[in-house]
Amino acid sequence: xxxxxxxxxxxxxxxxxxxxxxxxxxxxxxxxxxxxxxxxxxxxxxxxxxxxxxxxxxxxxxxxxxxxxxxxxxxxxxxxxxxxxxxxxxxxxxxxxxxxxxxxxxxxxxxxxxxxxxxxxxxxxxxxxxxxxxxxxxxxxxxxxxxxxxxxxxxxxxxxxxxxxxxxxxxxxxxxxxxxxxxxxxxxxxxxxxxxxxxxxxxxxxxxxxxxxxxxxxxxxxxxxxxxxxxxxxxxxxxxxxxxxxxxxxx
Amino acid sequence: xxxxxxxxxxxxxxxxxxxxxxxxxxxxxxxxxxxxxxxxxxxxxxxxxxxxxxxxxxxxxxxxxxxxxxxxxxxxxxxxxxxxxxxxxxxxxxxxxxxxxxxxxxxxxxxxxxxxxxxxxxxxxxxxxxxxxxxxxxxxxxxxxxxxxxxxxxxxxxxxxxxxxxxxxxxxxxxxxxxxxxxxxxxxxxxxxxxxxxxxxxxxxxxxxxxxxxxxxxxxxxxxxxxxxxxxxxxxxxxxxxxxxxxxxxx
Numbered sequence: 302x303x304x305x306x307x308x309x310x311x312x313x314x315x316x317x318x319x320x321x322x323x324x325x326x327x328x329x330x331x332x333x334x335x336x337x338x339x340x341x342x343x344x345x346x347x348x349x350x351x352x353x354x355x356x357x358x359x360x361x362x363x364x365x366x367x368x369x370x371x372x373x374x375x376x377x378x379x380x381x382x383x384x385x386x387x388x389x390x391x392x393x394x395x396x397x398x399x400x401x402x403x404x405x406x407x408x409x410x411x412x413x414x415x416x417x418x419x420x421x422x423x424x425x426x427x428x429x430x431x432x433x434x435x436x437x438x439x440x441x442x443x444x445x446x447x448x449x450x451x452x453x454x455x456x457x458x459x460x461x462x463x464x465x466x467x468x469x470x471x472x473x474x475x476x477x478x479x480x481x482x483x484x485x486x487x488x489x490x491x492x493x494x495x496x497x498x499x500x501x502x503x504x505x506x507x508x509x510x511x512x513x514x515x516x517x518x519x520x521x522x523x524x525x526x527x528x529x530x531x532x533x534x535x536x537x538x539x540x541x542x543x544x545x546x547x548x549x550x551x552x
Numbered sequence: 553x554x555x556x557x558x559x560x561x562x563x564x565x566x567x568x569x570x571x572x573x574x575x576x577x578x579x580x581x582x583x584x585x586x587x588x589x590x591x592x593x594x595x596x597x598x599x600x601x602x603x604x605x606x607x608x609x610x611x612x613x614x615x616x617x618x619x620x621x622x623x624x625x626x627x628x629x630x631x632x633x634x635x636x637x638x639x640x641x642x643x644x645x646x647x648x649x650x651x652x653x654x655x656x657x658x659x660x661x662x663x664x665x666x667x668x669x670x671x672x673x674x675x676x677x678x679x680x681x682x683x684x685x686x687x688x689x690x691x692x693x694x695x696x697x698x699x700x701x702x703x704x705x706x707x708x709x710x711x712x713x714x715x716x717x718x719x720x721x722x723x724x725x726x727x728x729x730x731x732x733x734x735x736x737x738x739x740x741x742x743x744x745x746x747x748x749x750x751x752x753x754x755x756x757x758x759x760x761x762x763x764x765x766x767x768x769x770x771x772x773x774x775x776x777x778x779x780x781x782x783x784x785x786x787x788x789x790x791x792x793x794x795x796x797x798x799x800x801x802x803x
Binding site: 313317335336337339340341342343344347350353354355357359362363367369370374380 | 561587590593594597598599610614617620621623624627
């Protein structure tokens with residue numbers, strides 16, 4: 302169900318962002334049009350809901366209902382932030398905690414809910430998932446500037462073209478030279494696609510990616526801490542590996 | 553919840569159909585853009601789901617889960633039918649039973665579910681809602697040709713421009729002169745917006761609207777029959793009035 306919800310949100314995201322490439326292939330909106338992407342996304346959402354109802358676990362339904370609602374809220378919030386160069390780290394983190402981390406949190410929490418874990422385990426796994434998802438999204442936003450297009454499978458600079466004030470840009474605005482900040486401000490506010498080369502140079506020269514990487518790593522440390530009290534099993538080992546992968550990945 | 557789901561589907565429908573006018577006002581996609589319409593539609597869907605889960609009535613959830621799933625299926629089916637002049641009455645009816653009538657059916661059925669009615673009442677009301685919704689949509693599709701734009705609040709000819717093979721057109725193809733049929737076929741397949749005046753003339757001259765009206769009235773008769781065994785109360789009276797209104801409305 303989490304996978305179906307995720308796929309549905311990707312279909313709609315790619316319409317909203319007018320993205321052309323995902324996982325190294327044409328997006329559905331390019332291949333089949335916006336109409337099909339919107340409607341098939343709705344279909345997947347409603348099928349996921351139907352599967353949840355059929356499964357009949359009230360606690361699991363509550364977790365997923367809260368998650369889908371906050372994800373949608375995060376997406377709307379992100380849209381409202383587009384072309385706004387005054388978005389700071391705190392507002393950025395709120396958006397990604399909702400739009401991305403909530404689904405990680407729900408997936409991790411559901412492991413405890415469906416496996417019959419107690420409240421403490423549920424809370425620990427939920428916290429782990431939330432930090433993991435936050436780290437994942439910070440790295441995702443970094444890859445728009447630092448990645449290799451073939452490896453990432455998405456078109457670089459797409460976030461900038463949409464006017465999304467992502468973390469590397471926020472760090473340029475806060476820490477770089479006035480000239481670098483001015484370029485980034487103009488790119489967020491209006492000319493993202495055209496100014497991508499200049500913004501890329503500013504992001505790389507200013508140390509913004511290193512700062513963003515450090516914040517992602519701190520999220521991962523918090524994720525690890527959240528499950529620190531769990532017994533040492535191969536399952537815990539896998540969760541710790543996920544966390545490490547989230548900040549080391551290049552795609 | 554039914555109203556929220558309905559509003560969410562309208563937001564997405566207007567994006568998919570590129571509609572500019574609804575209820576006599578600019579559509580949300582025109583006023584705020586496609587991105588906002590898609591995301592706010594998702595938000596409303598997820599909030600409705602969250603409210604359903606919070607209400608915690610498994611039977612009601614099943615009704616709404618099935619309905620939203622079939623509505624989405626109907627929308628996808630309708631998209632697949634666009635520009636297809638071979639769609640016949642049966643396939644047309646399947647689409648509108650899913651995309652429109654299922655929500656009427658769910659709303660009517662929920663009255664019995666939440667009011668503690670027995671299975672027979674639930675079934676009777678569900679059947680009533682299904683026929684009512686089918687009649688409603690047939691009339692809706694007629695109004696694209698027969699209505700007054702100010703009164704209808706939607707731009708006339710929008711369905712045709714989208715290449716939707718609606719019932720009046722199916723009747724022209726089946727019953728009108730070869731010349732009238734040829735115009736309608738070309739309009740469905742490619743030039744809906746440009747050929748609207750000619751198609752309008754063919755629809756009006758061929759008796760297609762009268763045939764469609766008769767099918768809508770037969771749906772309403774079936775709706776009335778479905779609740780025939782219910783005790784005579786002011787509530788039943790109101791349901792019968794809804795049914796009458798569905799086929800007499802001009803907006």
